[in-house]
Amino acid sequence: MKKNSDLLSKLLQKFSSMLPWSVALICMPLIQTSYASEPQPWQWNFQPPATPVMEQIIDFHNLMFFVEVGIVLLVLGLMVYIVVKFNSKANPKPTKTTHNTTLEVLWTVIPIVILIIFAVPSMKLLFFMEKAQNPEMTLKVTGNQWYWSYQYPDNGNFEFDSNIIPDEDIKPGQRRLLEVDNQVVLPVNTEIKVLLTARDVMHNWAVPAFGIKIDTIPGRINETWMKVTKIGTYYGQCSELCGVAHSRMPISVKVVSKEDFKKWLKKAKSEFASSDNNKMLKLAQLKK
Amino acid sequence: MSNITHDHHDHRPSGWKRWAYSTNHKDIGTMYLVLSMFAAIIGGAASMLMRAELHEPGIQFITDPQFYNVLVTAHGFIMVFFVVMPALIGGFGNWFIPLMIGTPDMAFPRMNNVSFWLVAAALILLVIAGFIDGGAGTGWTVYPPLSSADYHPGMAVDFGILALHLAGASSILGAINFITTIINMRAPGMTFHRMPLFIWAMLLTAFLLLLAIPVLAGALTMLLTDRNFGTAFFAPDGGGDPVLWQHLFWFFGHPEVYIMILPAFGIISEIVSTFSKKPIFGYLGMAYAMTSIGVVGFVVWAHHMYTMGFNVETRAYFTLATMVIAVPTGIKIFSWLATMWGGSIKFDTPMLYSMGFIFLFVVGGVTGVTLANAGVDMAFHDTYFVVAHFHYVLSISALFSMYAGFYYWFGKMSGKRYPEWLGRLQFWVTFVGVNLLFFPQHFAGMAGMPRRIIDYPDAYAGWNMISSWGAYISAVGGILFFVVLYKTLTSNVKAEANEWGVGATTLEWTVDSPAPFHTHEVTPNIIPEPAE
């Protein structure tokens, strides 16, 4: 992929990275200083990538984007030419051409060649996304109507719920419809296996900056992996229609250094272990 | 619609019986078109409500999010099953298949009548489904378990299923009628390779309907019994699998998008050829490009399900198979351009809409190539990018072909000529409107905005505002269309039998305008093409 599209993708990266950043610069005073991946006003491109997978998605997309814009411009150009040259005033006598074998072969073969050029990096990307090398820890994600539950099976197996902060409780500087009460905390530069399922209907756990979007299906466990390379806070939203509050089950991931993650684990274990018991108590009371 | 009396020798029934019991392909076609316009008002109103709600971040006036989901669902179903299909297939198909192949009527005129009234009943059931028991807020994909009795109790989903059953039965009957008519009743001399491309398109569409709709019917019945009679086709607790529904739905759903767009291809081909005053370029290539699109359309369904967690080999296969469709589509686009090339084109409204169609279809087509790739789809699945893609490639493309077909054939149907300047104005308003409506959705989707949400993070406000303004402008275009309709029906400008001149070579231009109640009672003979 790199070979045949090096120049293209470099050019394009320059071109495509300029605008979001200039927008970001203008909006800088509005954004908090820490690295956060979230949609920006008037953003017209991807959110900045935070995993190798998303970086590759963007590279491959840019290659296709360039060619596709070319195709649209070609067709548009031809149409403009036709309007100018072949309107009834400019060309009162139509030709009788209905066949041109060379042309027909060309516009069959050239698209095939373009598709093959696309297919090679596409397959590389697909198989790269598929295989985790050596996952160091596991995160389990469970979709519920309408919140997410997270579980750390390798780190004490504690579990907690992550609910949206409702509009009326949003403080200035917080992002409406994206902030949650309990963020998922994950270590940076660590290969993480993600297991996903749901307890009621289908949901979809999606974080744009990670290039992750996996359906959580009740009665079935799904698996993927990620390796976040930048410390920061990342936002996503449920991406499968799941009922009334589908728009109100955000995902917020806080990626911290490995040391900070250990500290957080200690605190979280005691905090959420107890809350888990409380929940069972509540459930028991409810049943009575 | 065309209640103008004519002094023909034909014995047409009068009053309501003429319509209710009609077995006349033209009257049935007209009823389909009227139904489609009526449904478009409902479906369009749903779109306007949604876009008005999304105009600004926050909840504006739809206080019940379930109602928003119901709107999403109703909009999808109505536009697909009750606007695009009745207009392109039931309307133009019924009107012009017999006229273009030179036969007096369809093969089974009574069945044709049943087809229409089934759709009409289905529309009523579907509208009911939107209002009882909280409505069906499942999306047009009706994925279980959300659509199961546990999460959608009440009758709404059941009514929706019955509505689709009736619409499906109607489509199957219609398809049998179309295929039989086209295969057996062509005028002598009209071989398959000499049929107009519109007839090719309708034949292929009918075959797609015949093969795809029964699968939907089967799946819907399973869902219905799952909901009401304790079967467990899609319920995990009984040994079923909700993923099976998705396979069945998309096995129908992907051909369905070609069911909507193949007739459009046919109409555009006729118009481009007529207005360029040239025969279509690469006729055989065009016909077989459509055929291969139809065939390949049956083996790519799982590209709607990339985020399900398939084996990587499965996703690789569906990626490659889907990309193949770009080749025949490219052939069509370039053949249309080549048909115009060297032509002597008059840019009347039908031609403007055809040019608009080609542009929109190319824009939607290239984003389709992007989305075909399972890897990149991880970033796009279920975002507004997908919404923009499929509205470009089939919704507004289909709309443009409907408008194009209307302006092209309305003279033949009503005997009146539409006011040209008003038609052109309507085109430009609509063209600006739909692009303003859907183009910014690419950006919102790339930035990460999910589909089917009533409220969005504030950062997406900009693109959504533009999109909503685009929707209002498109609505003005829609209202202008009804103005054109009114002006045409009340005008005194007669349409000639062949109002488009030497370019219009198909058989419908050999009969009077408006087309008499009975046509081609004497079978036209087609002079064999001189050997080249």
Added chain:
Amino acid sequence: MELKKQKSTTRVGDGVVNMRKKSSRNGLTAVVLGFLVFSMIGLAYASEPLYRIFCQVTGYGGTTRIAVFDNKGLVAKNSITVRFDANVNKLLPWRFKPMQNKITLRPGEQAIAFYEATNVSDKPIVGTAVFNVAPFKVGEYFNKIECFCFTEQILLPGQTVQMPVTFFVDSSIAEDRNTKEVSTITLSYTFYASDDQSEVENLSRTSLEIKKSVDNLRRTQIIQPG
């Protein structure tokens, strides 16, 4: 294409014959097409068992296998980790968890793992477990010999049971190009309330009888000393 309407030169009588021929041909076409429609409906229904068989044969979607023969003698060198995962559907008031987080074993070795389920409601409930493994591609190598998921489970109010699953991972997993890099397999169960709760009625009848006899016993006990 040059199209021209011409007056038909055929005689009226011929036309009638043609019409009759035509309509019988139309009928035949319609019958053939109708057959096509019904076969497609049949196909849709056939897809349900076909899909299940397909999943079982290929391990598609992480469907595991039920072992008929065990994997005697063949044991791979590299060990593999099996992680145990448990879920409960929202409509079932049970607690359900694996009693061990994971087991490391070598493909070909047989292992036993336990899950624990508790009914936290005040009613007896029949539950049924659905399951799959992740990544999906190892499904065809994951063999269960004995599993609580093969049958329905009934739990009394407050009752806790421990349930075993006996399994092995096929040693040929290490030879498959696609699966040899897999180091961890997740075995996941989700408990649902069973659609068929008739066992509960039987059970509550018997438990009612037990209760009655216990009451009788008590009564007799009270009476006797007096």
